[in-house]
Amino acid sequence: MSLKTAQEYIDSLRTRKLNLYMFGEKVDNYVDNPIIRPSINAMAMTYKLAEEPEYEDLMTVTSSLTGEKINRFTHLHQSTTDLMNKVKMQRLLGQKTGCCFQRCVGMDAFNAVFSTTFEIDAKYGTNYHERFTKYLIYVQQNDLVVDGCMTDARGDRSKSPGQQPDPDAYLRVVERREDGIVVRGCKLHQTGMVNSHEILVMPNNSMKNDEKDWAVCFAVPTETPGIIYVYGRQSSDTRKLEANKIDTGNINFGGQEIMTIFDDVFVPWERVFMNGETDFSTMLVERFAGYHRQSYGGCKVGTGDTLIGAAKAITDYNGVYKASHVKDKIVEMCHLNETLYACGIACSAEGRKTQSGNYMIDLLLANICKQNVTRFPYEIARIAQDLAGGLLVTLPSAEDFDHPEIGPLVKKYTQAAGDNTSEKRQRLLRLIENITMGCGAVAYLTESMHGAGSPQAQRIMISRLVDLEHKKELAEKICGIQENSDINWK
Numbered sequence: 001m002s003l004k005t006a007q008e009y010i011d012s013l014r015t016r017k018l019n020l021y022m023f024g025e026k027v028d029n030y031v032d033n034p035i036i037r038p039s040i041n042a043m044a045m046t047y048k049l050a051e052e053p054e055y056e057d058l059m060t061v062t063s064s065l066t067g068e069k070i071n072r073f074t075h076l077h078q079s080t081t082d083l084m085n086k087v088k089m090q091r092l093l094g095q096k097t098g099c100c101f102q103r104c105v106g107m108d109a110f111n112a113v114f115s116t117t118f119e120i121d122a123k124y125g126t127n128y129h130e131r132f133t134k135y136l137i138y139v140q141q142n143d144l145v146v147d148g149c150m151t152d153a154r155g156d157r158s159k160s161p162g163q164q165p166d167p168d169a170y171l172r173v174v175e176r177r178e179d180g181i182v183v184r185g186c187k188l189h190q191t192g193m194v195n196s197h198e199i200l201v202m203p204n205n206s207m208k209n210d211e212k213d214w215a216v217c218f219a220v221p222t223e224t225p226g227i228i229y230v231y232g233r234q235s236s237d238t239r240k241l242e243a244n245k246i247d248t249g250n251i252n253f254g255g256q257e258i259m260t261i262f263d264d265v266f267v268p269w270e271r272v273f274m275n276g277e278t279d280f281s282t283m284l285v286e287r288f289a290g291y292h293r294q295s296y297g298g299c300k301v302g303t304g305d306t307l308i309g310a311a312k313a314i315t316d317y318n319g320v321y322k323a324s325h326v327k328d329k330i331v332e333m334c335h336l337n338e339t340l341y342a343c344g345i346a347c348s349a350e351g352r353k354t355q356s357g358n359y360m361i362d363l364l365l366a367n368i369c370k371q372n373v374t375r376f377p378y379e380i381a382r383i384a385q386d387l388a389g390g391l392l393v394t395l396p397s398a399e400d401f402d403h404p405e406i407g408p409l410v411k412k413y414t415q416a417a418g419d420n421t422s423e424k425r426q427r428l429l430r431l432i433e434n435i436t437m438g439c440g441a442v443a444y445l446t447e448s449m450h451g452a453g454s455p456q457a458q459r460i461m462i463s464r465l466v467d468l469e470h471k472k473e474l475a476e477k478i479c480g481i482q483e484n485s486d487i488n489w490k
C-alpha cells in the first residue's frame with residue numbers, strides 16, 4: 001500500500017454509496033456533480049502536491065508508526081519542525097486552491113485523539129490508545145481522508161448536553177451492546193465530509209460526571225448505514241451550474257460543509273476511543289481546537305495570498321497601482337496576512353512533546369493566532385473591495401459578455417488601462433467577489449470567525465492561559481512595590 005495519486009483518490013470516491021441529499025433531492029453520482037466537484041478538486045490537490053518532487057519534503061513524511069512514506073495530512077507531529085511544516089503545507093494548499101481544501105480537520109483530530117487516548121489509558125487502564133494507533137496505521141497505509149467531526153447541533157447553548165430538552169442535541173450513545181455501541185445525533189458544518197473515506201467523531205464540550213453518554217469518540221467509514229448527509233448551501237453556489245464558469249470566480253476549486261445525521265449508527269468496539277470518560281472530554285476538545293486554531297495560521301494565509309494577488313492585479317488593470325495610497329493598502333494587506341502566518345509559525349515553534357510522544361502546539365499562541373484570524377481576513381477583504389471598485393457587485397454576467405449584440409459593448413465599457421483588460425478584469429472581479437462574498441467567503445470569512453470556535457472561545461482560553469499574577473509581579477518589582485531581588489550588585 002502506498003500514497004494515492006489525485007486520480008486514484010477521485011476514483012476511490014466513485015464506488016462509495018452515500019445517503020446524500022442536496023436541494024431536496026437524493027444525489028447518487030456526487031463525484032461528477034458540478035456543485036460538488038470543485039470541492040473534490042480542492043481535496044485532490046492534497047494528493048497531487050504529494051506526488052510532486054518539488055513539494056515532497058513538505059507534503060510527505062516518514063510515519064512514526066510504520067516507518068513508511070505517508071502524506072503529511074495523516075501524520076502524528078514528531079517535532080516543532082513538523083508543526084511548522086504543517087502550517088507551511090497549509091499555506092501552499094491555500095495558494096494553489098484559493099479555498100478550503102478540507103483535509104486539516106482530520107489531521108488535527110488524529111493528533112488530539114492520539115495524545116488524549118494515551119492519557120485516558122494511563123488513568124483508567126483502558127486500551128483506547130492501542131485501538132486508535134491501529135486505526136491510524138490503517139488510515140496512513142491507505143492514504144485516506146478522515147473528517148474531523150466535533151460540532152453538535154447543540155440546541156440551547158445555555159444548557160449542557162444532559163440538560164437539553166432533546167437529548168440528541170449532542171451526539172450520544174443510545175445503546176451499549178456486546179459488539180459495540182449505537183450512536184444518535186447530528187454533527188453540523190462538517191468540512192469535506194462526503195469527500196472523506198472515514199469520520200472521526202469527538203465530543204463537542206466539557207462534560208459533567210453524569211453526562212457519560214455524550215463523552216464518546218469513535219471512527220466509522222462514511223458509508224456506514226444510518227448516516228444521512230445534507231449538503232450545505234453556499235452563497236452563489238448555483239453559478240457552478242452555468243456553462244460559462246467565469247462568474248464562479250474560482251474556476252476549479254471550492255469548499256464543502258455537510259450536515260451529518262447519525263440516525264442510530266452502529267460502531268464496533270475496536271473503533272471506539274472514548275466511552276464515558278467525561279473527565280477527558282475537555283482535554284480532547286481543547287487539544288483538537290488548539291491544533292485547528294494553529295491550522296488557520298496556514299490555510300487562511302494561503303487564500304489571503306491569492307486575494308492580495310487579485311487586488312494587486314486589479315489595480316494594475318485599472319491603472320492605479322502606482323498611487324501611493326493603493327500601494328500602502330496592499331502593504332497593509334500583506335502586513336495582516338503575514339501576521340497570521342507569524343502566529344501559526346510561533347505557536348508551532350513553541351510546541352512541546354505530549355506524554356504519548358507526538359507534538360502539541362503552544363495553546364496560548366494558537367488561541368492568539370485564531371483570535372487574529374477572526375478579524376484580519378475581514379480587513380483584508382475590506383481593502384480588496386475598496387481597491388476593486390463598484391464593478392465588483394454590478395458587473396454583468398458572463399453570458400452578457402458573450403452575447404453577439406451587446407457583448408462587444410459590454411467589453412468596450414469594461415476596458416480599463418490598456419487593451420485586453422476587459423476579460424482580465426471580469427475574471428479578477430469575480431475572484432475577489434468569490435473570496436469576499438461568494439462561495440469562497442464561507443471559508444475565508446465566516447469559517448475564520450466560527451471555525452475551531454467563535455471568537456469568545458479563544459478569549460476564554462487566553463484568559464485561562466495568560467499568567468496575569470506574574471505580569472502584576474513584574475510591574476510591582478519595577479516600580480518598587482515589591483523588593484527586586486534580581487539586583488544583587490552594589
Ligand SMILES: Cc1cc2nc3c(=O)[nH]c(=O)nc-3n(C[C@H](O)[C@H](O)[C@H](O)COP(=O)(O)OP(=O)(O)OC[C@H]3O[C@@H](n4cnc5c(N)ncnc54)[C@H](O)[C@@H]3O)c2cc1C
Pocket residue numbers: 105148149150151154157158159188189190191192257442443446447450451452453454455456457
Ligand atoms: C465554514 C465552517 C466550517 C466548519 N467546519 C467544521 C468541521 O469540519 N468540523 C466541525 O466539527 N465543526 C466545524 N465547524 C463548526 C465550528 O466549530 C462552529 O461553527 C463553532 O464552534 C461555533 O459554533 P456554532 O456555529 O454553533 O455557533 P454558536 O456557538 O451558536 O455561536 C454563536 C454566538 O453565540 C455565542 N455563544 C455560544 N454559546 C454561548 C453561551 N453558552 N453563552 C453565551 N454566548 C454563547 C458565541 O460566542 C457566538 O458569538 C465549521 C464552521 C464553519 C462556519
